[in-house]
Amino acid sequence: MPSTVSCRRNRTAASTRPGCAGCFNRRLSDWKALSDEEATILAAGQSSRTLASGESVFRAGSPGDRVFCVASGSVALRQTDTEGNSVLLQLAYPGDVLGYAECITGGSFSSDAEALGPCTVCVIERDTVQRLTDVNPTLGVQFLKRTSQHLQDARQQLVHNATLSNRARFAHLLMNLAERHGRRRIDGETTMQLPLSRRDLASLVGTRHETLSRIISRLDQEGVAYFSGRNVRIPRIDSLRQEFQIGAG
Amino acid sequence: MPSTVSCRRNRTAASTRPGCAGCFNRRLSDWKALSDEEATILAAGQSSRTLASGESVFRAGSPGDRVFCVASGSVALRQTDTEGNSVLLQLAYPGDVLGYAECITGGSFSSDAEALGPCTVCVIERDTVQRLTDVNPTLGVQFLKRTSQHLQDARQQLVHNATLSNRARFAHLLMNLAERHGRRRIDGETTMQLPLSRRDLASLVGTRHETLSRIISRLDQEGVAYFSGRNVRIPRIDSLRQEFQIGAG
DNA sequence: CGGCACGTTGATCAATGTCAAGCAGTGTGG
DNA sequence: CCACACTGCTTGACATTGATCAACGTGCCG
Numbered sequence: 033m034p035s036t037v038s039c040r041r042n043r044t045a046a047s048t049r050p051g052c053a054g055c056f057n058r059r060l061s062d063w064k065a066l067s068d069e070e071a072t073i074l075a076a077g078q079s080s081r082t083l084a085s086g087e088s089v090f091r092a093g094s095p096g097d098r099v100f101c102v103a104s105g106s107v108a109l110r111q112t113d114t115e116g117n118s119v120l121l122q123l124a125y126p127g128d129v130l131g132y133a134e135c136i137t138g139g140s141f142s143s144d145a146e147a148l149g150p151c152t153v154c155v156i157e158r159d160t161v162q163r164l165t166d167v168n169p170t171l172g173v174q175f176l177k178r179t180s181q182h183l184q185d186a187r188q189q190l191v192h193n194a195t196l197s198n199r200a201r202f203a204h205l206l207m208n209l210a211e212r213h214g215r216r217r218i219d220g221e222t223t224m225q226l227p228l229s230r231r232d233l234a235s236l237v238g239t240r241h242e243t244l245s246r247i248i249s250r251l252d253q254e255g256v257a258y259f260s261g262r263n264v265r266i267p268r269i270d271s272l273r274q275e276f277q278i279g280a281g
Numbered sequence: 282m283p284s285t286v287s288c289r290r291n292r293t294a295a296s297t298r299p300g301c302a303g304c305f306n307r308r309l310s311d312w313k314a315l316s317d318e319e320a321t322i323l324a325a326g327q328s329s330r331t332l333a334s335g336e337s338v339f340r341a342g343s344p345g346d347r348v349f350c351v352a353s354g355s356v357a358l359r360q361t362d363t364e365g366n367s368v369l370l371q372l373a374y375p376g377d378v379l380g381y382a383e384c385i386t387g388g389s390f391s392s393d394a395e396a397l398g399p400c401t402v403c404v405i406e407r408d409t410v411q412r413l414t415d416v417n418p419t420l421g422v423q424f425l426k427r428t429s430q431h432l433q434d435a436r437q438q439l440v441h442n443a444t445l446s447n448r449a450r451f452a453h454l455l456m457n458l459a460e461r462h463g464r465r466r467i468d469g470e471t472t473m474q475l476p477l478s479r480r481d482l483a484s485l486v487g488t489r490h491e492t493l494s495r496i497i498s499r500l501d502q503e504g505v506a507y508f509s510g511r512n513v514r515i516p517r518i519d520s521l522r523q524e525f526q527i528g529a530g
Numbered sequence: 531c532g533g534c535a536c537g538t539t540g541a542t543c544a545a546t547g548t549c550a551a552g553c554a555g556t557g558t559g560g
Numbered sequence: 561c562c563a564c565a566c567t568g569c570t571t572g573a574c575a576t577t578g579a580t581c582a583a584c585g586t587g588c589c590g
Binding site: 229230231241242245246248249261 | 561568569571
């Protein structure tokens with residue numbers, strides 16, 4: 033997993049045709065399968081959109097007639113139950129592509145996507161995706177690979193939910209978030225700014241926000257991790273790993 | 282979802298070359314993307330294996346250099362934690378193909394697969410799969426579709442685990458199993474023989490077997506479903522739907 | 531016969547969900 | 561500028577769930 037990805041903004045046009053060929057994210061994303069020449073096809077069939085925090089990228093149920101590529105900021109995938117319980121499922125970062133499965137197979141989105149902060153996404157219509165996968169079959173394989181990775185992640189999560197305590201799962205989540213959002217100081221202390229509200233953290237852990245709140249207080253008391261609003265300070269990140277391995281509840 | 286799939290056994294050869302072109306499952310499975318001509322390629326590159334109950338089809342960590350197609354019986358996918366907790370993740374039935382993601386993307390299996398009862402699986406080496414996806418790109422799309430369906434299922438399960446009680450989740454599981462294994466009588470009563478041990482049922486629900494045992498007794502007492510060994514009798518299947526919709530715990 | 535795995539049940543306790551209150555921050559309209 | 565509503569977070573008290581430990585019966589198999 034790559035750590036913090038800083039996104040070089042498109043210097044060319046403001047809202048359209050920023051030229052994917054030059055996009056810093058391309059090398060990290062599934063588009064890396066494309067040659068420079070093919071990348072121009074991509075650039076031609078693409079437009080970009082800027083979203084404010086909380087704005088919706090797409091909604092569950094809407095037709096998957098385009099894919100979205102995160103260019104900057106981060107995007108949350110949520111699924112909402114029939115009873116209105118919303119659960120956070122995945123975070124998407126610059127370079128991540130959303131909706132290709134639906135776009136290729138012709139389904140509709142099964143979850144909502146929402147900007148976690150101000151962010152930019154590139155929108156690519158199905159035609160273009162179709163043309164690219166026709167020209168370069170590797171792209172399709174890349175998408176299959178990605179999807180199966182996500183499937184594995186989701187299943188791993190199911191195993192964790194079945195066998196670990198809330199506390200252990202939260203420790204695990206913190207470790208993962210730290211890999212992306214954390215900064216490690218020379219003395220080994222890690223600090224980060226959480227990209228999520230407590231409610232969303234709770235939902236990623238699979239519990240209620242009150243319970244998470246208590247877990248946080250305890251971690252704080254015990255000196256494992258110090259929380260202040262969205263800022264966290266973790267003296268020894270290994271203590272989290274330990275929490276996670278002890279596990280059961 | 283198709284209901285009970287009866288599998289016509291290969292009448293041709295005993296252990297090899299049963300001729301996929303004539304396999305009843307082909308019409309239901311992802312191989313339906315293949316033309317009859319292409320199906321002969323499949324048949325040529327395939328061999329079949331008969332497994333006793335409990336035997337392993339493949340193990341987590343072994344290289345994904347072949348795919349497995351369930352011909353008869355059913356197969357369970359399990360994932361085992363670092364601490365040895367094993368969790369049942371998915372049931373595979375005749376027509377289901379296992380391991381294509383790993384085979385195409387070149388990874389190794391992330392879970393164990395085990396015969397739930399006596400069963401037959403067909404084994405197709407990577408070469409053949411490769412040739413087929415080259416010749417017929419639709420097959421790849423089919424696999425992507427399937428994987429993304431599994432992803433959606435897994436995520437749905439995560440949402441359920443986060444929002445529903447054990448009892449409600451078990452009710453849901455029963456409904457799903459009834460779709461495949463159940464028989465509905467004229468008076469509306471549904472009966473089925475469970476394909477799983479209590480332990481495995483518990484693990485699908487995400488709880489311990491003792492807890493499941495208690496849930497079962499209560500359902501029995503309350504007349505929602507009557508259990509006797511692996512046999513279940515459900516007077517009104519809709520009462521399960523209700524359990525599931527009330528849900529919270 | 532003696533393990534051994536499975537299933538059921540009971541007793542007990544920790545973990546967690548629920549309900550409710552209060553507090554801080556933020557934006558709005560008067 | 562203040563009152564107000566609103567939202568997110570924390571904390572407490574309480575009820576419930578569900579996990580754990582343990583005992584016991586059963587069927588299977590060597």
